[in-house]
Amino acid sequence: MRMTKIRNMEEFAAISGISRPTVSKYFNDPGSVRPRTRARIEEALKEHDYRPNIYAVNQNRKLTKAVGIVVPLLVDPYFAEIARKLERCCIEKGYRPTLFSAHGQPDHEVEVLESLRGLKPAGVLLAPLGRSSDHAVLEKFCADVPTLIFDSSVGEFGLSFVGSDNQQFTTHITDYLCRTGEPPCFFEMKTPANPNAHRRRQAYLDAMEQFGQPAKVISIDGEGWEFEEIGRQGGHKAFEDGAFSTNTVLCSNDRLAIGLLTACYERGIKVGRGSDCSIRVAGQDGHPHSRFTCPPLTTISHDYDAVSRTAADSLFSAIDGHVTPWKSTRIEGKLTLRSSA
Amino acid sequence: MRMTKIRNMEEFAAISGISRPTVSKYFNDPGSVRPRTRARIEEALKEHDYRPNIYAVNQNRKLTKAVGIVVPLLVDPYFAEIARKLERCCIEKGYRPTLFSAHGQPDHEVEVLESLRGLKPAGVLLAPLGRSSDHAVLEKFCADVPTLIFDSSVGEFGLSFVGSDNQQFTTHITDYLCRTGEPPCFFEMKTPANPNAHRRRQAYLDAMEQFGQPAKVISIDGEGWEFEEIGRQGGHKAFEDGAFSTNTVLCSNDRLAIGLLTACYERGIKVGRGSDCSIRVAGQDGHPHSRFTCPPLTTISHDYDAVSRTAADSLFSAIDGHVTPWKSTRIEGKLTLRSSA
């Protein structure tokens, strides 16, 4: 095998005994050629492993098969995990995913979008930074490129939005905490990165009112995406200020909770639901790491599979021309009970 | 601005008053044209924001400006972090990095390399899976594409290898542990993912012998890349078996240590160097998360900046034609003392 080096489709067509346009058609959709033709091509393919030049292909196609996946922070395993699942969805459907991260920085996000334009992708799956995003740039990008927004909604642009049902998240876990112990305080960043945090705070307030419990929101300082460190420092400050009005803390997200757990440890405060524990801590997200904190973190988990599949399918159907009005799909989470609360 | 839509370089050349070949030359190297010509182009650039079509460019260039970055597992923040730094190095030098993850699966790694060929990259920065990699595929890939191996060395192929000095890592932290308490046991996976683990075990054995201390290696079961869970389960088993011969455990890597900490928590074993603690646990890697474990993890940290910069620079110099014989560069780590040991 591989006796002759194939340089282009012309050569490959010649040795497979098929005309070049038909071979071209085959590579665009193997099912669009006659079975016997297809068999002959695939046989030749095994002996000469030829692959069309991506650059030449994409130069001429109106619709590229490239799909961009953009997340705010790839170092966060939550985003890495969901990006991985999205990647698989793309490959399954014959698209070529390319992964990008804004690395928590708005200017990077703009850069990414800029270079993404150059890729002329068939579509983009975008999880925006959120508050710090350049909304004008985002909106313009969405107007030019078929973009599905996921994880964090920043406005009614793009094809649609797919994310988690933050309201259900918080209501559900607040309910659990109220039923099993003291009602929770809510621990969050004063200026959170994305609007999900606002929804969660509001859901907490609503739930507490509904349950007839006094609400208490603790908003801590800190900018940026180093949530663990922000949670840790904010936790120390909250303890110093005596800000925790009950022995139960619901954190706006798991990374904040992880930081708070560290702060508790550093102060010698035992966390959990045992009788020897003085505080209960719960998170929200089902962060990949939450299983391994000490104590393991009680949290409400994203349905990673459903979110990624729904997002990907929505994009693909839009690419295939199925126009639907903008809509927001929010998927429920599942409570994960562990020993922290 | 943007009154006329520029479709190609021809049009842009026309409105900037420069010939197309010169404009082409400018985009390949802005410094290669006369300053005044350059100024005129850049002025026109501001009013019409034209960018050459990547696909058309790469079709004709012998040397693409694309660089592939491949890591074994992007969900691991260690790799996400080093990938981020490598990305920046590439962009600084005018390359276009594309990120890939093998997601811990050998067949994915092969797929990634396959699709990477299609990109016809100028070079590739590759951190192989290690033991489970298809070495033949890897070697063949390296023969075809300028590839620099980093993090984990799997043989003398590729341009060179850049990674951390595992021997120094382990020797250094073993020394620290011996000087500050009981000599450590070594906690590792029986069949580790990559050869770094073997080097670390050997360095541990050598160091213990040199220090005149009895060595004890605890090799736990478990396959795959879910190190935390493997460490947790292995930890439980080791406790049950009474495998820890001293009160100090040096883990082969931080993720294993994180799992062991969870196991300790679950068994009510207090970890740290305080008098009320019954075990000390240390890791290796300086994992981004190690700061936030409970207790915070004492570890020896990769020099992320040095490794990524050295790796990137080696690749770029090879791309620029500076041929050097294969060599292995190993960079020392820095001890990070925290409360776990």
Place this chain on the structure above:
DNA sequence: AGCATAACTTTACGCGCGTAAAATTTTTGT
């Protein structure tokens, strides 16, 4: 000013493939 040289313009070709139109062959239905 005069000349060598560097920079630029013009012209022209090629890269590898998509794709349209028309001609031809194969398959399908009856």
Place this chain on the structure above:
DNA sequence: ACAAAAATTTTACGCGCGTAAAGTTATGCT
């Protein structure tokens, strides 16, 4: 078996740019 439909082949053009060659203009130096 024969016409209609589907698939394929032929032919031909275009995409946007790199790049080489030859001619032209600008620059630097004495």
